[in-house]
Amino acid sequence: MATSEYQSGNKPEAGLSGEHTISESRFKAYWKENLTLMGILLAIWFSVSFGAGILFRDVLDQVSIGGAPLGFWFAQQGAIYVFVILIFVYSFMMHRIERKYDVDDDEG
Amino acid sequence: MESTIFGLTPTVFWTAFFVISTFGLYIGIAVWARAATTDDFYVAGHDIHPVFNGMATAADWMSAASFLSMAGLIAFMGYDGSVFLMGWTGGYVLLALLLAPYLRKFGKFTVPDFVGDRYYSQAARIVAVICALFISFTYIAGQMRGTGIAFSNFLGVEIELGVIIGAVIVLFYAVLGGMKGVTYTQVAQYCVLIFAFTVPAIFLSLQITGTPIPQLGFIGNTSEGVPLLANLDRTLTDLGFTSYLQGEKAMIDVAAITLALMVGTAGLPHVIIRFFTVPKASDARKSAGWALIFIAILYTTAPAVAVFARSNFIDTVNESTYSIDVARGEAEAADMGEGATPQWFYNWERTGLLGFTDKNGDGQIQYRADPEVNEVTTLDRDIFVLANPEIGNLPGWVIGLVVAGGLAAALSTAAGLLMVISSAVSHDLCRKVLFKNMSDTQELLVARFAAVGAVLVAIYAGINPPGFVAAVVAFAFGLGAASFFPVIFLGIFWKRMNKQGAIASMTVGLSVTAAYIVHFKIGFTSVVIGACALIVAAVLMILHFGLKDESDTRPMFFGSLALIGVFALGAFGILPDIAMGTADQWFLGISPEGFGAVGMMIAMATAIVTSLATQAPPQEVQDLVEEIRIPSAKAHVSHGPAE
Numbered sequence: 001m002a003t004s005e006y007q008s009g010n011k012p013e014a015g016l017s018g019e020h021t022i023s024e025s026r027f028k029a030y031w032k033e034n035l036t037l038m039g040i041l042l043a044i045w046f047s048v049s050f051g052a053g054i055l056f057r058d059v060l061d062q063v064s065i066g067g068a069p070l071g072f073w074f075a076q077q078g079a080i081y082v083f084v085i086l087i088f089v090y091s092f093m094m095h096r097i098e099r100k101y102d103v104d105d106d107e108g
Numbered sequence: 109m110e111s112t113i114f115g116l117t118p119t120v121f122w123t124a125f126f127v128i129s130t131f132g133l134y135i136g137i138a139v140w141a142r143a144a145t146t147d148d149f150y151v152a153g154h155d156i157h158p159v160f161n162g163m164a165t166a167a168d169w170m171s172a173a174s175f176l177s178m179a180g181l182i183a184f185m186g187y188d189g190s191v192f193l194m195g196w197t198g199g200y201v202l203l204a205l206l207l208a209p210y211l212r213k214f215g216k217f218t219v220p221d222f223v224g225d226r227y228y229s230q231a232a233r234i235v236a237v238i239c240a241l242f243i244s245f246t247y248i249a250g251q252m253r254g255t256g257i258a259f260s261n262f263l264g265v266e267i268e269l270g271v272i273i274g275a276v277i278v279l280f281y282a283v284l285g286g287m288k289g290v291t292y293t294q295v296a297q298y299c300v301l302i303f304a305f306t307v308p309a310i311f312l313s314l315q316i317t318g319t320p321i322p323q324l325g326f327i328g329n330t331s332e333g334v335p336l337l338a339n340l341d342r343t344l345t346d347l348g349f350t351s352y353l354q355g356e357k358a359m360i361d362v363a364a365i366t367l368a369l370m371v372g373t374a375g376l377p378h379v380i381i382r383f384f385t386v387p388k389a390s391d392a393r394k395s396a397g398w399a400l401i402f403i404a405i406l407y408t409t410a411p412a413v414a415v416f417a418r419s420n421f422i423d424t425v426n427e428s429t430y431s432i433d434v435a436r437g438e439a440e441a442a443d444m445g446e447g448a449t450p451q452w453f454y455n456w457e458r459t460g461l462l463g464f465t466d467k468n469g470d471g472q473i474q475y476r477a478d479p480e481v482n483e484v485t486t487l488d489r490d491i492f493v494l495a496n497p498e499i500g501n502l503p504g505w506v507i508g509l510v511v512a513g514g515l516a517a518a519l520s521t522a523a524g525l526l527m528v529i530s531s532a533v534s535h536d537l538c539r540k541v542l543f544k545n546m547s548d549t550q551e552l553l554v555a556r557f558a559a560v561g562a563v564l565v566a567i568y569a570g571i572n573p574p575g576f577v578a579a580v581v582a583f584a585f586g587l588g589a590a591s592f593f594p595v596i597f598l599g600i601f602w603k604r605m606n607k608q609g610a611i612a613s614m615t616v617g618l619s620v621t622a623a624y625i626v627h628f629k630i631g632f633t634s635v636v637i638g639a640c641a642l643i644v645a646a647v648l649m650i651l652h653f654g655l656k657d658e659s660d661t662r663p664m665f666f667g668s669l670a671l672i673g674v675f676a677l678g679a680f681g682i683l684p685d686i687a688m689g690t691a692d693q694w695f696l697g698i699s700p701e702g703f704g705a706v707g708m709m710i711a712m713a714t715a716i717v718t719s720l721a722t723q724a725p726p727q728e729v730q731d732l733v734e735e736i737r738i739p740s741a742k743a744h745v746s747h748g749p750a751e
Contacts (some may be wrong), residue, residue: 021136021746022738031737038205045201049194049370054363061353067335072353075190076182076411077323080197080404087204087397094209098740100439105388105740 022103030101037093041086050080119455122508130300130512131277134519137296138281138289140395141565146302146548148285150217150531152385153667154289155595160399161391164294164520165382167301169196169373169403171247172254172518180489182414186344187355191428191701195369195585197407198401201461202374204396208383210600212392213739217384218528219592220536223614226599229430229607230541235614235653238647239537239591240377242550242618243363243584244525244532247378250523263603271570276517279563282526283556290383297516302405304506304513305493309409311500312416320413330419341418346485347422348477352415357699364702368594372585372704375593378524381531387740392680417492420499424450426475426486430464448475452498461488522566526559533558541654581624582700590617590707598715600737603730609719617711628700631688638678645671 022030022057054058056070098104113121143149155166174196182189187678208345215223219240224233252271259270281289293732309322317325317336320610330336341352350356373379382399428449433439441451453473458461463486464473534555539546546554591614598605598613630636648668652661677683691699708733724730734745 010373020741020743022743024745024747027734027738028743030674034737041205043200045198049198049366050363053190054359056423064335066324067329068327068337069353072187072190072337073327076193077408078327079194079556080408082196083201084397084404085399086201087400089394090205091390091393091397094393103738103743104743105390 001087020102022101026101030103031096033097034094037090037097041090043087044082048074048082110181117296118504119507122505123511124508126508126512127515130296130516134277134281134293138285139291141285141292143284143286145220146217146535146552148288148550149707150384150527150535151381152286152288152291154215154385154387156385156387158386158391158395159398160295161291161363161382161386161395163289163298163402164385165379165395166402166406167294167298167516167520168522168524169399170301170406171521172258172514173250173253174406175305176254176258176490176493176514177414179410180492182411182487183418183492184229185191185355186341186350186352188357188362189411190355191357191365191369193407193411195366196238196373197267197403198366198370199373199379199380200396200400200403201371203383203398204378204393205304206379207374207596207600208392208396209269209389210512210736211596211735212383212386212389215384217381218531219380219596220532220535221540222599223595223610224536224540226729226732227595227607227610227714228726229611229626230654232595232607232610232614234534234541234647234651235611235618236592236595237532237541238650239587239614239618240528240532240690242296243376243587243591244528244567246523246587247584248522248529248562248566249374249569251518251525254518254521255515256570258511258518268571268700271567274515274519274522275567276561276568278523279560279643280532282523283559285383286555287385287527291528295524297520297750298402300509301513301520301571302402304516305406306409307500308493308496308500308506308510309413309416309535311502312420312496313412313532315500316420317417320411322416326412326415336415336419340422341413342429343419347426347475351408352418358697360697361699361702364518364698364700367703368589368708369585371593371708372587372589375588375596376584377532377588377592378521378528380592381528382524384425392739394465413496417499418467418497421492421727424499425453425473426451427474430466430473437509450499452495455498458492458497460486461491461494470618497736526566529562530555530559533561537612537650538709541609541650582629582703583622586621586625586700586704586707587618588703589620590711594708594711594713594715598712600733602716602719603733604719604724605715606719606722606725608722609715612718613711613715617707620710621707622643622705624703627686628689628691630693632686634678634681634683634685636678636681637686638675639673642676645669646678647677657685 052071053075057075060071060074061069062069095104116124147153177193181192211222216225220233220236223236224230235274242581250276255274256267256271259265259273260267281293285293310320312321312326314320315328318331319325319326319328325336328336330339337353344352364719383395385394386392394470429444429447430449431439431444432442434441434449434451434454434455441448441454453462457464465483465485467481467483468474474481474483494510497510534551538554539551594613594617595610599610626632626640645668648664648671652664652668655661695703695706
């Protein structure tokens with residue numbers, strides 16, 4: 001472990017609920033839900049960028065969105081919009097999972 | 109003749125006005141947000157609202173290159189430019205999902221802090237410090253150079269003086285305010301840069317596609333009713349250029365660069381530390397989302413600007429009639445009738461960013477791909493952002509705002525990097541490795557001196573850019589991807605990952621990637637070999653002094669001395685020059701910019717194999733990992749019988 005603990009590093013964090021324990025089985029269930037959610041979102045992350053924008057763009061380019069070929073549009077616009085949505089969806093869903101297992105950081 | 113304000117042309121007047129007033133604003137904020145404690149100095153007291161942190165992250169992230177050069181780069185590269193768009197935004201998904209909340213829960217100040225504690229090893233901490241310093245110095249040299257160029261182009265100041273002015277401003281608010289001062293100035297800088305980027309884009313979009321929203325203009329039609337993109341693509345191919353919609357990079361290279369930039373973004377220390385400044389782990393996730401929204405505003409506008417600007421350039425400049433009288437300033441382009449070269453072309457020709465040579469003597473400008481007949485002999489990519497206000501017929505002050513925006517982008521990034529360098533030296537190197545008895549006050553003092561030292565080095569590098577500045581993107585992202593990302597990611601998601609794995613992974617990832625980039629971007633000449641030897645010698649020396657209490661490090665000390673000998677030989681040009689690699693020798697056709705993706709995979713494989721071959725990490729480290737995995741709560745996992 002660290003040779004010298006930094007005093008401020010050990011300060012109780014604002015907003016954290018009081019110290020408590022969580023059983024191993026509940027921890028595992030919580031972690032599994034987190035990993036599943038992450039896996040789904042990363043699969044989408046991969047498909048809109050590497051999938052739609054690079055690997056399969058020639059297929060998608062057969063279709064147009066407005067005046068832009070779809071694959072090209074994903075590579076220069078669409079992927080970015082989806083990235084933003086993915087982060088907020090993760091933030092929202094993760095908060096629900098944390099509340100379910102009583103490991104959220106809501107105040108009070 | 110142009111009218112003048114206080115004896116200056118309007119452009120110079122307004123540029124000076126905006127540059128001076130925004131600089132005054134940044135200094136005011138710094139004085140208001142002075143840092144009093146190490147907490148304030150390193151992590152802004154863990155007290156930044158996620159939306160503000162998002163803005164600060166966006167400003168920190170978007171450098172002079174994103175602001176001034178990216179749209180132009182995409183305008184020239186077409187589809188190939190997508191690697192920057194996807195690469196520099198997709199990394200935030202990785203950050204939000206895989207790293208930020210867990211690192212925030214860990215609750216420390218720096219990335220080497222995490223590496224040192226998670227891998228219970230001073231050696232790992234030192235290697236991490238070296239990686240952080242190396243990445244940040246490469247990057248900051250580029251920013252300083254950008255600042256100098258912006259000054260010299262618009263205010264007629266020498267590049268050297270411009271570099272120094274920019275550096276002194278950054279130094280002032282970073283030293284005084286630390287992370288707290290830097291954060292609030294970055295919020296202000298974000299507002300300046302996004303306003304300066306989007307306003308001209310909106311007018312350009314209105315003018316060319318009839319819609320005020322550039323993102324819709326991008327998929328819209330020209331005034332003749334044909335799709336803008338298809339029209340540009342056809343025009344370019346007719347002039348002999350490569351297709352805008354197809355690009356010319358191989359698919360594997362496009363994928364590799366995109367991946368390297370994404371993973372590299374998530375592994376860049378100045379981006380990661382921004383997420384240490386929010387109050388809690390759930391805020392780190394939200395903050396990454398806000399950061400990406402703020403970045404996306406510019407990153408989705410840039411490809412639209414690219415299409416508008418290049419289309420407009422061809423429509424108005426190609427085959428237009430050039431007038432010597434206007435070039436001399438004796439006439440106005442508006443009086444020259446139909447088909448005359450637009451006024452902004454002459455204005456920018458004077459700065460040297462555009463150049464016209466009438467090769468066939470017909471008095472008209474032919475813009476072609478073939479260098480034999482192309483008459484636009486200089487076409488700086490930054491022109492596609494800088495000339496927009498004039499192309500959009502916006503008033504003279506808008507150009508001043510754009511220059512202030514470019515400087516805001518450069519300075520905010522430089523300040524963020526400065527914080528990494530200063531904390532790596534004061535906190536990680538001095539407090540945690542070399543002088544363990546330092547007090548908080550001493551550490552704060554060292555941090556401020558380290559910032560001053562770093563700025564001096566950055567000024568020097570900005571004035572005499574070393575060869576590697578041209579390869580900044582390849583280096584910073586490649587090394588971030590191949591050194592930090594694997595050890596942080598595996599450190600959170602794989603309990604079995606141990607210190608041997610981490611040290612081997614960072615060392616192998618960093619050296620393989622750096623060697624590939626140097627070989628294909630700079631070439632291993634005698635001097636370069638010597639410089640590499642010197643860097644390794646310095647690393648060994650720090651390892652020796654940092655670890656000599658724990659184990660016998662004499663081999664490192666003598667190894668270091670031997671390498672200093674190699675450096676001397678290299679510096680005198682005695683070592684052989686190894687020829688620089690050429691594109692046909694690229695590994696699997698992957699360019700140096702994309703090699704970070706390969707380096708990352710090599711580092712991951714090294715980490716896994718080495719960890720499995722050596723002892724599992726101690727129980728308390730495995731418990732620490734479990735605790736980090738519950739990022740939002742202060743909960744422990746009980747390993748007793750189920751409740």
